[in-house]
Amino acid sequence: MGPKSGKNQGGNRRGARPRREKPEYDQKLVDLRRVARVMAGGRRFSFRATLIIGNKKGMVGLGTAKGSDTAIAIDKAFKKARKELFTVPLTKDGTIPYEVSAKFAGSRLLLRPAHAGRGIMAGGPVRIVCDLAGINNITGKIISRSTNKLNNAKATITALQKLAS
Template structure:
């Protein structure tokens, strides 16, 4: 009987000792979960506040990067003017400039643009702004206002050789037969491509400053004269001027009829 009582009392102690264990464990787990759940929203809120602040600065920085990268997209293209005329725009040079003020330095950009219609009209302009696209727009607007007309022979080359000079920039331009192409480099090529010249030979013998080269090239182009303008100024016929080189009257008249401008 004593052994049976011992066997019967042992499970009671075990049961009595085991009963508090499952009752207390869930309570502690629930309290821990509730504490963690209360801390997570606050932590997420702090993270969100920090993320918005950092994201705002990154977005502003990305906007400036996209603006500066726009200069490569405007190297050359065709755009329509306000009058519906299709113009050729060439970005010749872009430079980073700075202005010293009381608080330090302000950095900006200077753009040099050549604009032409490909039919004998061309102009150049430059502009400065804090961002590249705005500087290009200013330069393009200035170039459109200063477009000049250049006399072309057969619509593809110059009538005669010429020289241009501005400051230390010196250039030589020569007419060329059909098939020669545009033999020019740097800023001068942009001018002749916008002008619509297909055959020309050029040489720069002075400063390589793009601003001086552009102005010297325009000086040479503005000195170009056509037989038609000379004949009108002297009060003679175009055939009379063309016939002085030893050509026959028929050849002179044919050449005069072929002169468009």
């Protein structure tokens, strides 16, 4: 036999792996923490994942979940985020229609529309949410002193939901 003899030479056989198609939603992990629950015998640890998903065409959602392992927590968070998806109204310039502010827990922020070509001028979780929502031109400012990624992400989601209603 020639140089291409052997079992694993490609082709479409019965045991071949199916091709993985591109997922319908892009996802970004905002926060992954080890959290503890105090029991009689000591601390019991689990992981909390905060995940943002979006299709970059106006749909975005945020999910937070806990699990005994990081992979389990991320998978649960993805499923929760899919249930929380909503549509953000976008203009033809890829920005939001008007200025909006929101508050969640200790986090306050302001989102302003921007002219075409400006890009996403925001930091941290605000940038991630806007990017996955498909907003190309926006100015975002976290007004509070809060550095909590989860609260800042939820405040951004709250602001975008105000636009949707």
